[in-house]
Amino acid sequence: xxxxxxxxxxxxxxxxxxxxxxxxxxxxxxxxxxxxxxxxxxxxxxxxxxxxxxxxxxxxxxxxxxxxxxxxxxxxxxxxxxxxxxxxxxxxxxxxxxxxxxxxxxxxxxxxxxxxxxxxxxxxxxxxxxxxxxxxxxxxxxxxxxxxxxxxxxxxxxxxxxxxxxxxxxxxxxxxxxxxxxxxxxxxxxxxxxxxxxxxxxxxxxxxxxxxxxxxxxxxxxxxxxxxxxxxxxxxxxxxxxxxxxxxxxxxxxxxxxxxxxxxxxxxxxxxxxxxxxxxxxxxxxxxxxxxxxxxxxxxxxxxxxxx
Amino acid sequence: xxxxxxxxxxxxxxxxxxxxxxxxxxxxxxxxxxxxxxxxxxxxxxxxxxxxxxxxxxxxxxxxxxxxxxxxxxxxxxxxxxxxxxxxxxxxxxxxxxxxxxxxxxxxxxxxxxxxxxxxxxxxxxxxxxxxxxxxxxxxxxxxxxxxxxxxxxxxxxxxxxxxxxxxxxxxxxxxxxxxxxxxxxxxxxxxxxxxxxxxxxxxxxxxxxxxxxxxxxxxxxxxxxxxxxxxxxxxxxxxxxxxxxxxxx
Numbered sequence: 001x002x003x004x005x006x007x008x009x010x011x012x013x014x015x016x017x018x019x020x021x022x023x024x025x026x027x028x029x030x031x032x033x034x035x036x037x038x039x040x041x042x043x044x045x046x047x048x049x050x051x052x053x054x055x056x057x058x059x060x061x062x063x064x065x066x067x068x069x070x071x072x073x074x075x076x077x078x079x080x081x082x083x084x085x086x087x088x089x090x091x092x093x094x095x096x097x098x099x100x101x102x103x104x105x106x107x108x109x110x111x112x113x114x115x116x117x118x119x120x121x122x123x124x125x126x127x128x129x130x131x132x133x134x135x136x137x138x139x140x141x142x143x144x145x146x147x148x149x150x151x152x153x154x155x156x157x158x159x160x161x162x163x164x165x166x167x168x169x170x171x172x173x174x175x176x177x178x179x180x181x182x183x184x185x186x187x188x189x190x191x192x193x194x195x196x197x198x199x200x201x202x203x204x205x206x207x208x209x210x211x212x213x214x215x216x217x218x219x220x221x222x223x224x225x226x227x228x229x230x231x232x233x234x235x236x237x238x239x240x241x242x243x244x245x246x247x248x249x250x251x252x253x254x255x256x257x258x259x260x261x262x263x264x265x266x267x268x269x270x271x272x273x274x275x276x277x278x279x280x281x282x283x284x285x286x287x288x289x290x291x292x293x294x295x296x297x298x299x300x301x302x303x304x305x306x307x308x
Numbered sequence: 309x310x311x312x313x314x315x316x317x318x319x320x321x322x323x324x325x326x327x328x329x330x331x332x333x334x335x336x337x338x339x340x341x342x343x344x345x346x347x348x349x350x351x352x353x354x355x356x357x358x359x360x361x362x363x364x365x366x367x368x369x370x371x372x373x374x375x376x377x378x379x380x381x382x383x384x385x386x387x388x389x390x391x392x393x394x395x396x397x398x399x400x401x402x403x404x405x406x407x408x409x410x411x412x413x414x415x416x417x418x419x420x421x422x423x424x425x426x427x428x429x430x431x432x433x434x435x436x437x438x439x440x441x442x443x444x445x446x447x448x449x450x451x452x453x454x455x456x457x458x459x460x461x462x463x464x465x466x467x468x469x470x471x472x473x474x475x476x477x478x479x480x481x482x483x484x485x486x487x488x489x490x491x492x493x494x495x496x497x498x499x500x501x502x503x504x505x506x507x508x509x510x511x512x513x514x515x516x517x518x519x520x521x522x523x524x525x526x527x528x529x530x531x532x533x534x535x536x537x538x539x540x541x542x543x544x545x546x547x548x549x550x551x552x553x554x555x556x557x558x
């Protein structure tokens with residue numbers, strides 16, 4: 001019988017209360033399989049950073065279990081599991097009296113392994129090696145934290161808003177590095193940036209007010225909100241809407257266009273167009289609109305009690 | 309034996325502390341003043357030939373800690389030296405801790421450390437050890453100058469000097485545990501200074517007050533040593549059990 005393989009990240013029924021009766025996480029459960037790339041989405045105060053800190057063992061859950069490779073933080077071997085995880089912290093401060101070289105050597109010592117010249121080369125840190133961390137530009141600081149997170153060749157990456165506060169050019173650079181380093185690794189990416197989440201991950205966990213609203217594939221999430229056909233007709237939107245209602249496909253008017261839900265657009269669109277033309281409505285524009293992750297996110301998080 | 313992580317972080321903390329001139333100067337200034345310069349001025353003014361009995365008014369009631377003044381002019385030195393040494397040792401780690409803990413918290417560099425494969429306890433232990441690595445040799449070196457002068461000029465017994473050494477170590481332990489508690493509670497330099505004043509102020513004033521009620525310099529230093537040790541244990545338990553390390557990250 002094969003040995004049971006512990007998932008890299010596992011959170012079971014976790015509650016985290018802060019002083020002052022503030023409940024940051026409320027019965028949160030999920031597990032992330034090896035090689036899975038998951039983005040953790042949620043509005044401010046949803047509990048994302050608390051979750052990352054629980055996973056690193058910096059905080060202890062008030063109730064429930066948090067495991068890295070099957071080990072809880074109280075376990076003596078937990079640090080062994082921690083050395084298999086690289087972390088990019090959220091917008092951390094930077095030392096004025098510690099150079100890039102000092103910091104990378106500290107990281108190497110703590111992980112017990114790592115090729116500093118290779119990381120310096122990979123992340124273009126050569127010119128900054130002798131400079132204090134606080135004197136680096138925002139983009140270079142982020143590249144330095146990425147290099148530090150990867151120095152110990154971790155199997156798991158926890159990325160806590162790795163591009164927050166960066167200008168578009170630095171953000172693009174960091175995305176390029178992220179695409180490269182995430183390949184083949186288990187990743188939990190904590191972000192507000194929905195385009196980033198969609199570009200870098202295949203699965204999503206949505207948190208709101210400390211609760212997991214959903215954990216599923218982004219492609220499956222898309223199917224929850226159907227695609228729309230955006231139509232325009234020579235006769236105007238009112239006439240178009242009336243014709244659609246007669247054909248049993250009621251639409252929603254937005255300015256001079258009418259939006260019609262189309263779960264199966266490849267079969268629905270040609271048929272609808274044929275019938276509209278036959279009814280004397282001269283449709284001159286028909287576009288398929290697939291909902292963005294942002295729309296899906298707002299749909300789920302914006303709902304009064306969320307949708308699980 | 310400290311964990312491997314503590315040893316690595318300790319080297320980092322010590323290197324940063326020694327690079328920080330402001331922290332070093334502030335940490336060194338108070339002990340030099342309290343443990344070396346002020347006692348030395350008193351010791352030099354009491355060299356053998358210049359010892360005179362104090363002419364106290366007849367019928368004046370002196371508390372037990374000062375009763376020796378009637379027949380022993382050296383008692384004034386003991387009454388001043390003991391709490392001055394204690395004050396210097398209580399202040400030194402507290403000031404250094406403000407730099408190592410609070411500046412890390414204020415500048416959010418703690419996030420960088422928490423992202424590494426270490427426990428929060430390792431980070432705190434390394435910082436406290438770095439503070440002690442600076443404070444213990446410094447305060448012991450300063451006290452050894454006092455001790456040499458006191459013994460060579462016949463101003464105190466070896467037993468008294470030895471008890472002062474023990475008191476110095478327990479005062480440093482008390483101050484370091486207080487520094488841990490303050491660093492967990494304070495969010496910035498200002499609140500750290502306020503909390504240090506709130507905790508250390510009564511301890512220092514209490515030390516001077518105790519000196520007036522305990523007869524004999526050796527016994528007084530011994531009682532203070534014991535009280536600082538108890539305070540160190542209580543403060544450490546409060547920091548670990550009541551406040552907890554999590555407070556550092558909130």
